[in-house]
Amino acid sequence: MRPSAAPHGTPAARLHAVTKRYGQNTALDGLSLHLYPGEVVALLGPNGAGKTTAVRLLLGLISPTAGSVRVMGRDPRDSDARTRIGAMLQVTRVPEMLRVREHIDLFRSYYPHPLPAAEIVRIAKLEGLEERMFGRLSGGQKQRVLFGLALCGNPDLVFLDEPTVGMDIESRRSLWDEIRALSASGKTVLLTTHYLEEADMLASRIVVVNKGKVICEGTPAQIKHRVSGRRIRCVTQLEPGFLRSLPTVADVQQDREAVVVTAEHPESVVREMLLRDPGLHSLEVSAAALEDAFLALTATDSHQPNAAPQSQPHS
Ligand SMILES: Nc1ncnc2c1ncn2[C@@H]1O[C@H](COP(=O)(O)OP(=O)(O)OP(=O)(O)O)[C@@H](O)[C@H]1O
Incomplete structure (x- = not known):
């Protein structure tokens, strides 16, 4: 271990x-x-x-x-x-x-x-x-x-x-x-x-x-764990702006032809997406990866230049 x-x-x-x-x-x-x-x-x-x-x-x-x-x-x-x-x-x-x-x-x-x-x-x-x-x-x-x-x-x-x-x-x-x-x-x-x-x-x-x-x-x-939520990956016609407006969605990224949505409650997000886009396909839902955490952490930090460091220095 x-x-x-x-x-x-x-x-x-x-x-x-x-x-x-x-x-x-x-x-x-x-x-x-x-x-x-x-x-x-x-x-x-x-x-x-x-x-x-x-x-x-x-x-x-x-x-x-x-x-x-x-x-x-x-x-x-x-x-x-x-x-x-x-x-x-x-x-x-x-x-x-x-x-x-x-x-x-x-x-x-x-x-x-x-x-x-x-x-x-x-x-x-x-x-x-x-x-x-x-x-x-x-x-x-x-x-x-x-x-x-x-x-x-x-x-x-x-x-x-x-x-x-x-x-x-x-x-x-x-x-x-x-x-x-x-x-x-x-x-x-x-x-x-x-x-x-x-x-x-x-x-x-x-x-x-x-x-x-x-x-x-x-x-x-x-x-x-810092990135709560899970990753929804699929190919859809839905606009990123619309996806961002759905409840609990934290992030929306394009990955080649697919869209990757990070959301706290993926079930309700997926339900809404399927309702709005019956042609949605290649759907996967997975746990957040280190890459998601890294991108979320560094992106948040870029948007908040004065964000306090969250390290716990050892004395
Ligand atoms: N010798 C130098 N003279 C001037 N600026 C420098 C010098 N070395 C690094 N920097 C600047 O200091 C900052 C940190 O650079 P550093 O090389 O430590 O980053 P890094 O995290 O290792 O980046 P990368 O992942 O691209 O290797 C950057 O803005 C870089 O341009």
Whole structure:
């Protein structure tokens, strides 16, 4: 079972009331984020929300304008902190002409207590690829190498930025298993992803960020619960404006030829829709998904720029 969303104890890493400005642009606005040992935390948010900025601060690559950043109780630029962190970033570039084995050996040499190379090969499923040049690997294989390199120093804290981009379903699922194994062994994982299914499957806690602030956090189930109601999906001639006027309808979205209506009481909404449009077809009613919750949360926040953050910071 996954841990609860209310961890406690000493955080492995924390951002406390952090503001980060780039000139006039406020990327993070008083954001607090605590990561506890054994957690897989998914940081979600629309483009430009501040996710990368938060990760770059925790990696010590940039400094906060205000607030404090700590990794293992230290400044993240401190070498003791840095050697306990592993990162797989979208921007990670490694020489194309080095072989996989050479990359692993090189990365292992940066750390005082590296994992054995064979262990990296096993965890990242690189068997048979050791002698291949990095530049000759497929996109998904490159991702697996970068995952392996992030683990070379046997880190306590691992940052994974969109780790399964470009992977086929089998590789994605096997990487999820490895990420679960990392957290089961007490390591802390911070994951950013645009695949909400990935956050749903992996995260013990989801932190939703928008415009540099935490707008919501909790287990995937708690986040989904924030969107009460269910999803009605069907193909209909009825106008979105009319659908929005029906009792308990919270949201109406077009999805290709279908319309997706979120409503507290789908039965009465469906009844009314069928009455008004006898040609309505392809009807499905399902529970709200994480995607619905995410869209509803970030949309509400966009409409209310001064909405109070709803996180529950840990002291
Ligand atoms: N070096 C920089 N100089 C100026 N502005 C920046 C810089 N880096 C980020 N920003 C701005 O800060 C805000 C947050 O950016 P950030 O990259 O942290 O968002 P993100 O949530 O990671 O987005 P995405 O999902 O698109 O990667 C954005 O408005 C971005 O344009």
